[in-house]
Amino acid sequence: MSHAQCLLKHVRGYDVDIDGIFGPGTASAVRSAQRACGIDVDTTIGLLTWGCLHGHL
Numbered sequence: 001m002s003h004a005q006c007l008l009k010h011v012r013g014y015d016v017d018i019d020g021i022f023g024p025g026t027a028s029a030v031r032s033a034q035r036a037c038g039i040d041v042d043t044t045i046g047l048l049t050w051g052c053l054h055g056h057l
Helices: 002-010 024-037 047-053
Strands: none
Touching: 002 024, 002 047, 024 047
């Protein structure tokens, strides 16, 4: 989870704590990133979301 939070913060620019916990702030940032990347908003960090977080989408 920390890796996803790091990407959300440093690649995507979301204000999330890098604490390894999938709390409400992380879930909100994941949903926002999914919307921004044009992928299904499901709060699940699957292959497309990983690509989004790494800046490939």
